[in-house]
Amino acid sequence: xxxxxxxxxxxxxxxxxxxxxxxxxxxxxxxxxxxxxxxxxxxxxxxxxxxxxxxxxxxxxxxxxxxxxxxxxxxxxxxxxxxxxxxxxxxxxxxxxxxxxxxxxxxxxxxxxxxxxxxxxxxxxxxxxxxxxxxxxxxxxxxxxxxxxxxxxxxxxxxxxxxxxxxxxxxxxxxxxxxxxxxxxxxxxxxxxxxxxxxxxxxxxxxxxxxxxxxxxxxxxxxxxxxxxxxxxxxxxxxxxxxxxxxxxxxxxxxxxxxxxxxxxxxxxxxxxxxxxxxxxxxxxxxxxxxxxxxxxxxxxxxxxxxxxxxxxxxxxxxxxxxxxxxxxxxxxxxxxxxxxxxxxxxxxxxxxxxxxxxxxxxxxxxxxxxxxxxxxxxxxxxxxxxxxxxxxxxxxxxxxxxxxxxxxxxxxxxxxxxxxxxxxxxxxxxxxxxxxxxxxxxxxxxxxxxxxxxxxxxxxxxx
Amino acid sequence: xxxxxxxxxxxxxxxxxxxxxxxxxxxxxxxxxxxxxxxxxxxxxxxxxxxxxxxxxxxxxxxxxxxxxxxxxxxxxxxxxx
Numbered sequence: 109x110x111x112x113x114x115x116x117x118x119x120x121x122x123x124x125x126x127x128x129x130x131x132x133x134x135x136x137x138x139x140x141x142x143x144x145x146x147x148x149x150x151x152x153x154x155x156x157x158x159x160x161x162x163x164x165x166x167x168x169x170x171x172x173x174x175x176x177x178x179x180x181x182x183x184x185x186x187x188x189x190x191x192x193x194x195x196x197x198x199x200x201x202x203x204x205x206x207x208x209x210x211x212x213x214x215x216x217x218x219x220x221x222x223x224x225x226x227x228x229x230x231x232x233x234x235x236x237x238x239x240x241x242x243x244x245x246x247x248x249x250x251x252x253x254x255x256x257x258x259x260x261x262x263x264x265x266x267x268x269x270x271x272x273x274x275x276x277x278x279x280x281x282x283x284x285x286x287x288x289x290x291x292x293x294x295x296x297x298x299x300x301x302x303x304x305x306x307x308x309x310x311x312x313x314x315x316x317x318x319x320x321x322x323x324x325x326x327x328x329x330x331x332x333x334x335x336x337x338x339x340x341x342x343x344x345x346x347x348x349x350x351x352x353x354x355x356x357x358x359x360x361x362x363x364x365x366x367x368x369x370x371x372x373x374x375x376x377x378x379x380x381x382x383x384x385x386x387x388x389x390x391x392x393x394x395x396x397x398x399x400x401x402x403x404x405x406x407x408x409x410x411x412x413x414x415x416x417x418x419x420x421x422x423x424x425x426x427x428x429x430x431x432x433x434x435x436x437x438x439x440x441x442x443x444x445x446x447x448x449x450x451x452x453x454x455x456x457x458x459x460x461x462x463x464x465x466x467x468x469x470x471x472x473x474x475x476x477x478x479x480x481x482x483x484x485x486x487x488x489x490x491x492x493x494x495x496x497x498x499x500x501x502x503x504x505x506x507x508x509x510x511x512x513x514x515x516x517x518x519x520x521x522x523x524x525x526x527x528x529x530x531x532x533x534x535x536x537x538x539x540x541x542x543x544x545x546x547x548x549x550x551x552x553x554x555x556x557x558x559x560x561x562x563x564x565x566x567x568x569x570x571x572x
Numbered sequence: 573x574x575x576x577x578x579x580x581x582x583x584x585x586x587x588x589x590x591x592x593x594x595x596x597x598x599x600x601x602x603x604x605x606x607x608x609x610x611x612x613x614x615x616x617x618x619x620x621x622x623x624x625x626x627x628x629x630x631x632x633x634x635x636x637x638x639x640x641x642x643x644x645x646x647x648x649x650x651x652x653x654x
Contacts, residue, residue, distance in 0.1 A: 137631035
């Protein structure tokens, strides 16, 4: 990323370094033979030159910091994913703990679990506050670094070292933290991957994962709809998410949704009353790509041609070619006898379906699904052959269903494994202790760098 | 006070200081030679005069080379950053 430094401030800093230099020269030229005053001459001359160099290469410091972060595998994107997924996991756990705490304790049977829940709740609350603190730091470093670094340069270049250490500290802090925060998830992963910490780290080990799931039609991603998560064995629905702009969205985070990480499941995409079993079918934990604790999955279905806002096009044949323009789809499709292609749309849409050659029958009707209702237009083939289909649509209004999200977090399962005290300990280690350790480390590096930038008190310049 | 005014203030001050430094160089240099060349046989005084001369020569050196140094820095940095 680029740090937009304030060049007016930098110019002032540069001019200040010139001023520092010439004050040094003036002191050299003073006809007063007092070492107490004269010692400032060489110091200020050196400071002036150093400050000028520093002000001009300040960009390089940031570039070097970024480069180091990239070398170890960090990036702001990685940091954002880590922060977002870990905080939404913490919030989910907190809500589960609140539920447990609110269960009435009849005859004292739940005293044990409730007392642990109370402690865990406090720990998770503090971990959440800490995460917010890290997020705040990242925000400052990302958004204010240009401005702050320019101010730091001015402070650095002031004559007589009035604010030199303050300026050095600001710049060292920004450089170290902008590189260090990007690499934070890398550090945590490396620590969690250490085998001496068994049962420690990614929440996926406890049967739950944060997943970023995209729902793809043959033409583009699904605009909206409902994604059901079902158990493969029993068909029971364990979670339900709303699809927005191609991705399943949960309650707390736009980065992803909670899914089981150890069970064979089926993703069922439903829109306008039609549901599709999405491929991979069934979905195994090994089907996901895991990046930075976030599980990625693309769902698709060969019969789902297009799913827009209030429009759904699907078939039972095989699609050969699709051409998509703003409000128009041209499809080459092979249909066997009794195969069909259907377009469904909400009331506020104008849709026309034309098929050539027209060797088949047309069925029209209406449907209603959640808060939406509309019509469908279906072409059923009477021969085995290829057709050219043209669909024009013009939609106004929203095609988003008013359905509730049901997040996956099997309270019983998590409670069973989570409320081993050991697990809570590990959890806090991962989300609280290790990050704070890391931040302390960054702090001390920043301190060291500031000292290096601030330089020693006396610089041996006199060459007599 | 706008940024431009701050900038002008700094630049004017730098300019005044440079002028003053040239004047002081001449003064210090003459005072130094005066003390050094005076017929007073006190070694300490002579050494003080000598150090004034040396300091003033250094000051003149830095004054003369100052703008060159800063331009050189600008040039080298522009070589590195582009």
